[in-house]
Amino acid sequence: MLRLPPFRYLAPRRLEEAALMLAQEGEQAMLVAGGTDLFPNMKRRQFTPEVLIGLRGITALQSTGGSAEQGMHIGAGVTLSTLASHPLILQHYLALATAAGSVSTPQLRNAGTIGGNLLLDTRCNYYNQTEFWRHSIGYCMKKDGDICLVAPGSPRCWAISSADTAPVLVSLDAQARLVSVRGERVLPVRELFRDDGMNPYTKARDEILAEIILPPANGWRSVYLKLRRRGSFDFPILGVAVALRFADDQTVADARITLGAVASHPVEATEAAAQLVHQSLSPELIEAVAAAAARRSKPLDNADLTINYRKQVTPVFVRRALSQLAES
Numbered sequence: 001m002l003r004l005p006p007f008r009y010l011a012p013r014r015l016e017e018a019a020l021m022l023a024q025e026g027e028q029a030m031l032v033a034g035g036t037d038l039f040p041n042m043k044r045r046q047f048t049p050e051v052l053i054g055l056r057g058i059t060a061l062q063s064t065g066g067s068a069e070q071g072m073h074i075g076a077g078v079t080l081s082t083l084a085s086h087p088l089i090l091q092h093y094l095a096l097a098t099a100a101g102s103v104s105t106p107q108l109r110n111a112g113t114i115g116g117n118l119l120l121d122t123r124c125n126y127y128n129q130t131e132f133w134r135h136s137i138g139y140c141m142k143k144d145g146d147i148c149l150v151a152p153g154s155p156r157c158w159a160i161s162s163a164d165t166a167p168v169l170v171s172l173d174a175q176a177r178l179v180s181v182r183g184e185r186v187l188p189v190r191e192l193f194r195d196d197g198m199n200p201y202t203k204a205r206d207e208i209l210a211e212i213i214l215p216p217a218n219g220w221r222s223v224y225l226k227l228r229r230r231g232s233f234d235f236p237i238l239g240v241a242v243a244l245r246f247a248d249d250q251t252v253a254d255a256r257i258t259l260g261a262v263a264s265h266p267v268e269a270t271e272a273a274a275q276l277v278h279q280s281l282s283p284e285l286i287e288a289v290a291a292a293a294a295r296r297s298k299p300l301d302n303a304d305l306t307i308n309y310r311k312q313v314t315p316v317f318v319r320r321a322l323s324q325l326a327e328s
């Protein structure tokens with residue numbers, strides 16, 4: 001049995017209190033929400049924080065508000081189950097409800113939060129293993145080692161951004177509100193990420209993700225498709241999030257396509273999406289855009305299934321996502 005390392009647990013009731021604790025405890029502290037990503041990682045000794053600051057007691061993080069017309073606010077502590085069944089999210093931001101509902105299992109979705117999902121640690125076949133397993137192969141540079149075992153000549157880590165909601169929130173042009181003792185700031189969710197498997201987030205260590213802000217739905221329609229080996233609980237090995245806004249004449253007025261689980265950050269297929277604007281969604285256009293979007297995907301041999309299969313299936317998933325929106 002894998003056991004958690006020892007740690008001190010702090011249970012703030014207010015966001016300001018949590019921010020102060022995080023600042024005071026310094027580098028030895030980590031935040032925990034549902035713990036469904038962090039606790040397994042701690043059991044495998046990828047993280048050994050001396051202090052955990054639990055966010056579950058902060059009710060301000062657990063509410064949703066707003067409307068489709070004005071945009072919505074989603075507290076970082078809202079559970080994935082709540083999002084997956086939220087009537088407004090289901091009606092106006094369908095891709096988000098789909099992505100939240102496709103994460104792991106019902107039990108983990110009841111505990112796991114949108115904040116924890118967005119800030120999930122990047123994943124790799126050589127990293128998401130027990131301490132014993134990693135020790136036996138000499139570790140890798142993401143934790144305790146010197147080289148990348150996927151690309152030994154590479155100076156960087158290529159671990160994968162595997163959060164289902166991340167590509168969706170980028171495609172929806174959502175924003176994130178971060179709070180610390182230094183104040184607060186709002187930034188586009190896409191700017192939370194950087195292309196670095198070891199340091200995948202731009203969030204400062206002392207910042208807490210307080211909420212996600214969705215823009216007005218304003219005629220946007222969205223879809224999320226996920227590839228994984230087992231539909232019951234696997235992480236994505238490809239996530240395709242597409243959001244389109246249609247003009248009155250049913251041509252595409254605006255488009256965003258984002259690929260998840262193909263790199264260390266959600267990858268936007270901006271040029272491919274631009275080909276859709278002012279056009280009707282014909283089968284030929286969908287095919288061409290799917291092929292262009294898939295060129296942004298460059299999978300490495302550090303996830304389930306083969307690289308070739310994952311490459312070949314990417315345009316298929318983009319095509320299916322666009323076709324679904326064309327028919328909706």
Ligand SMILES: Cc1cc2nc3c(=O)[nH]c(=O)nc-3n(C[C@H](O)[C@H](O)[C@H](O)COP(=O)(O)OP(=O)(O)OC[C@H]3O[C@@H](n4cnc5c(N)ncnc54)[C@H](O)[C@@H]3O)c2cc1C
Binds near residue numbers: 162
């Ligand atoms: C068997 C299994 C299958 C899984 N399948 C999937 C899957 O298919 N798709 C998927 O996306 N995930 C999957 N997960 C991972 C996980 O369950 C989800 O990503 C979940 O949403 C994580 O949320 P959490 O609240 O439990 O995060 P936690 O584990 O509490 O935290 C995760 C990280 O986010 C940080 N954090 C949490 N909240 C905040 C905040 N408000 N501000 C700043 N930092 C914060 C923590 O410090 C930690 O670094 C799976 C996990 C398991 C064990």
Ligand code: SF4
Binds near residue numbers: 148
């Ligand atoms: S990509 Fe390389 S450095 Fe990063 S976790 Fe995998 S093996 Fe380690």
